Amino acid sequence: MTIQTAVLIETLTALGAEVRWCSCNIFSTQDHAAAAIARDSAAVFAWKGETLEEYWWCTEKALDWGPGGGPDLIVDDGGDATLLIHEGVKAEEEYERSGKLPNPNETENAEFRIVLSIIKEGLLIDPKRYTRMKDRLVGVSEETTTGVKRLYQMHANGTLLFPAININDSVTKSKFDNLYGCRHSLPDGLMRATDVMIAGKIAVVCGYGDVGKGCAAALKAAGARVIVTEIDPICALQALMEGIPVFTLEDMVAEADIFVTTTGNKDIIMVSHMKQMKNNAIVCNIGHFDNEIDMLGLETYPGIKRITIKPQTDRWIFPETNRGIIVLAEGRLMNLGCATGHPSFVMSCSFTNQVIAQLELWKERGSGKYEKKVYVLPKHLDEKVASLHLGKLGAKLTKLTPDQAAYISVPVEGPYKPPHYRY
């Protein structure tokens, strides 16, 4: 719930939507943006520094339109709204079948326990709420790599309850927001949180996907020596072609000054790694969840001391060595926690995809064009998103002649590339 989101909400409202909104991250709300939207445009359930309980309470409230109300469409970011509805429907079906309520104590995952608790309480009041919701829902458009992964799994399992448009894999999202957004926001977060000089430092970037590429480029440009860790040989070879060595975390853990996780996976930097780091090494995550860094291991390490230098910047001191490491944003996304996320221009590319997807879902709501599957936007809409952003930067496109278009077998107006084109 940032200023960029606020403009997205205003856009949807201007297009005729009624909007209810919550955040996708406990630290990322900009309270001034939330306040402005709450005053002018939409119901907002979000503030900076929510607890996890508050977070899920907000999510539930944002979905609650009252009797006979929506939602018709979901704009999702990380997939938590979608998750809540799917889990809600599952619980309601089980309850209808067997009368059994969900049991929050069955799960070891602390956050999922909260989800089940919320569903359980709701079920006692209204046992058909999520079922009505999914029946009404025209579809969801999802923003992130992580949320999209969940959708494809449900699609594959046949458990997806409504159509979904994968925004993340629009070229104008993943190759812009993930790459250029992070190239901007990683140094921004590092500087605001620590004021550290990046030049001359050794920085390890775990993962060389779009996010990792953006981070590595920014660190290199700022004068750091960058090392990448990778599991994927192709991405590893890309790093090498850019002059970036590829080693394992173990090779570098005692030498590097800055560690950044960008993998979208879990258990990347463990407490056993952090123990070996140099004094005042900086550890942060710009990948997806706080489980890229072993925060649980760190918090429960015997004798560890935590000194909060300022909010979202903590020094954790190991008792054996008396060396401390600096962990940003409690292991959550540091660009959102320590800075202000991605800048407006690149978010505009992402959110234009969202708006186009919402329009498309709504326009086709009765046509049967979209089944309970995951779709990406067609390439001509992806190209349209890019087109809409060229004017601001003063660009002038060349136009194909009909003859040239025929020669390379594309329409004059595009789309210009085959679906497998990688940009």
Add this chain to the structure above:
Amino acid sequence: MTIQTAVLIETLTALGAEVRWCSCNIFSTQDHAAAAIARDSAAVFAWKGETLEEYWWCTEKALDWGPGGGPDLIVDDGGDATLLIHEGVKAEEEYERSGKLPNPNETENAEFRIVLSIIKEGLLIDPKRYTRMKDRLVGVSEETTTGVKRLYQMHANGTLLFPAININDSVTKSKFDNLYGCRHSLPDGLMRATDVMIAGKIAVVCGYGDVGKGCAAALKAAGARVIVTEIDPICALQALMEGIPVFTLEDMVAEADIFVTTTGNKDIIMVSHMKQMKNNAIVCNIGHFDNEIDMLGLETYPGIKRITIKPQTDRWIFPETNRGIIVLAEGRLMNLGCATGHPSFVMSCSFTNQVIAQLELWKERGSGKYEKKVYVLPKHLDEKVASLHLGKLGAKLTKLTPDQAAYISVPVEGPYKPPHYRY
């Protein structure tokens, strides 16, 4: 037919193949490489500086294994061998049906006239030669964007005569050879041909695909001011995010010092553009054919004077202005014509794909796995190509734990990415 090709031939030979070889470009043969292979490993029909007639004669000879002979498989680069066989079969079928011979004068395309002449002559001697060839052929693996485009057209039309593997769209080909290969070979060609200082100059790169991205990166790194022309708004936006303005050729034609075409299209720099250029502007092509630059328009311009400064470096002087422009490699691929093509390491990535494709086609020759369609190599083979090249550069990959692999739903050994992943 370069030293890299020579190693490819030796590899195929070591794997048990008998090989006959020709070049894919009239200027690109390295005679010492051809001589060494001719002595030791394979029949070679190629030399630097062929005429177009000689070129097609060579292609025919490379395909001619004598009675009862091959080929079983084709390694193609640009698709000319594949074209000759398809045109040959078409002519033989027409001849069988109607007794009509191909008529070279029916086409206005000078090069295609030569193709038809060769087929016509062959038809009089052996009217079933190409038909027998296609019956025997297990398949082709094709190297280039241009060749692949032809294959997909035949695939779409249902006219493809044997299975084809598209090497170009392996990540380890298009995102390496096209990008990093050209980043290396563009300045190499410019320097060898002209000795010009790139720093400080204004350079226009027409097209910002993989080849254009490599060229723009090289020119920028060398200190040029780079401007890109593009038809595709997404690629244009990528250029802008890298600080490269996007204008039309008309905007820049009178200002720039260096012009490079990388589009894979025709009619990019016309003689009307070249007239307006500054004295001693350099014009070259690293895209696909010599028709990116309007060589015909230049050659037939009334009163134009051509001064060959050295082979592949010509100054063309316009009579009205007495200004000259420098055209490299007669408009053909300047990295092959003026330098030595792409360096071995990146060619090894491409050619490992070729070898793997040939092995796959041969292994599955009786299995029916491959129909008369175009295929890309499966991702695990693409990743294997990358893996085989990491050791040379001293890289160490990280290994997923089974738990991590499960978390992101991939096998521990890969492949690690969904098919639509863009790298």
Add this chain to the structure above:
Amino acid sequence: MTIQTAVLIETLTALGAEVRWCSCNIFSTQDHAAAAIARDSAAVFAWKGETLEEYWWCTEKALDWGPGGGPDLIVDDGGDATLLIHEGVKAEEEYERSGKLPNPNETENAEFRIVLSIIKEGLLIDPKRYTRMKDRLVGVSEETTTGVKRLYQMHANGTLLFPAININDSVTKSKFDNLYGCRHSLPDGLMRATDVMIAGKIAVVCGYGDVGKGCAAALKAAGARVIVTEIDPICALQALMEGIPVFTLEDMVAEADIFVTTTGNKDIIMVSHMKQMKNNAIVCNIGHFDNEIDMLGLETYPGIKRITIKPQTDRWIFPETNRGIIVLAEGRLMNLGCATGHPSFVMSCSFTNQVIAQLELWKERGSGKYEKKVYVLPKHLDEKVASLHLGKLGAKLTKLTPDQAAYISVPVEGPYKPPHYRY
């Protein structure tokens, strides 16, 4: 008075000094740093957001050690303490000679009026105070280009009252702090103040000295298109060799998105320029004083409206066009006003020069080595500053053999370069 200054104060204290301190900039004090030093180490007269009157009051207080007290040495940054003493002595001499007090109304410069007022008031209480101060002073070490320029003028005029060491022209200061410090702090300030996406934007950097070089490098690396303005043909040619065009401000004023002054001169961006800028163009100064930008012209522009978006980030709206421009830090140094100045590592290079200069001045206080002139530190001390910073970055130097040292005519232990060497 930042955290880096705090460490400098602690260092001087640990070396045996008693310290009194004030800031050199009304916006740059970090109050937590000032508070910590005030508690533990020294008398501090500084807070964030001083008025100009407060600023000079602080300067006077920092110099006031009471009867029989210091200072013995001055660490100066911009030269204001040195200025106050020189102006004080001048006034005292005039007063002694003619009985005339300084007349603040004689000057049109608002800030200098404050200086004269302070001196005048002091004179009435103690007419020999600055004279005693200069008699006692062993010397000053000066940090900045601007302060050094004043010193050389006084040196040339024969009016310098005590020895001065020019820290700014130590290589380890001007080629590090000015260059790499600004490469870090310019984007830092831009991001914190505006959250603007730098990629894709057009940025004009006025001046391509060390500061301008650092700024241009940072903006380029972040994906901006950079244009430089210069008066000096050599610096202009350097920009061009890096692929950066050199135009005048007038050429770019209506096109660019970001304007940065780095010149050390005045009247660089005038209100007449600002009127022509695009809506929401960003204007900031990282050069020396707020007179690089015509703040007076802006503030007094008829009908102008100022909206303070947040402290140090103001939008000024022109009545004719209703377009607004964003001015950072009220035209003062934006890296100090909008961010936290330069990071510790590079400040450590600068401040090590300061400490070495102070030690040198003190050690030689009775020897007559330093006259009332401006000196730079000898090269072996400059090299020593660098040496002290290599270990932190894990560097290993090569050692000359005696034979090699003789061959290039330098001592084995350095210094290694002639005085005119430019690095």
Add this chain to the structure above:
Amino acid sequence: MTIQTAVLIETLTALGAEVRWCSCNIFSTQDHAAAAIARDSAAVFAWKGETLEEYWWCTEKALDWGPGGGPDLIVDDGGDATLLIHEGVKAEEEYERSGKLPNPNETENAEFRIVLSIIKEGLLIDPKRYTRMKDRLVGVSEETTTGVKRLYQMHANGTLLFPAININDSVTKSKFDNLYGCRHSLPDGLMRATDVMIAGKIAVVCGYGDVGKGCAAALKAAGARVIVTEIDPICALQALMEGIPVFTLEDMVAEADIFVTTTGNKDIIMVSHMKQMKNNAIVCNIGHFDNEIDMLGLETYPGIKRITIKPQTDRWIFPETNRGIIVLAEGRLMNLGCATGHPSFVMSCSFTNQVIAQLELWKERGSGKYEKKVYVLPKHLDEKVASLHLGKLGAKLTKLTPDQAAYISVPVEGPYKPPHYRY
């Protein structure tokens, strides 16, 4: 004796000079340039691939204007013409005093033996030749770091026989030719000599002066991982700020793929290092003489095998390991030996300094302005050289107002910087 030199000769001729010319390097003559000049403009004694005997014979011939002839002025590059005259005069004085002829066998330096032989032979014919020459000479302008070092030594010893202008330390020479020239010519030489892919490789650059900075920048931009070796802590810290680690050669010798010497010193890469290198490691020098690399040690290594792959590209195979290293240009300047030296634009900066220096020496030949000392060109001439090159690159300078000029205490027309300014 390259095409750039040819234009310098034509310029001097057009200004009224009669010119005789020789090369400064046995490999660097471009025979077509020499032939054109010999036909049209001047007496030339130079060809590609001279022996050392031939080289000094050429030098002597270039200085021999016959009875009553010149030279009046010397344009020197490396200082060999100046050396020959100084040694000649020394020998003639000794001969006059004692009747003793120089004894070539007294020196162990093979090249100096040749110099003494030539002088000895000349002495028997004309015992006053060099004495008359130095009496007539108005002065020399010297191009290189190495030549300048010799001049300053003679200046310091009081043995300099005529005035000398140090061109090398004009900003428009050392910060352009040395830096940007090498950034261009190092990859050019590597590519022409070896066709090696630079991306992904580990490259050690010995020395991080102007030449080393250019080389490191080029290698980094091409995708290599660059490591620098340095003796000077300041230059080392500069490398680190650019993200380049500083280690010793010993640390990297077994790991790196490419080694480049840029030090201006001797004995940098010894045969003991070369033995430890990886198979096919590339070793080259772009610094000054062939003694940066221990060519003597390599040539005399027991059992070593040399395979000349092509002229200036040799593979040296060590008998113990059977590993070979590739040495370029026999250890001499690889950009001259393997490519065509520096491009015209940057040479034009250097040579404009030469021409201006020659004009200055000639204009002041009777004025006594220049004594037997070493001078640099005044800054306004340095700025003039830059100015003359801006138009070609389309730059537009900003003009100071008189008010601004007064504010920073410089003339409106420049020079704009103090003498110690480092650019």
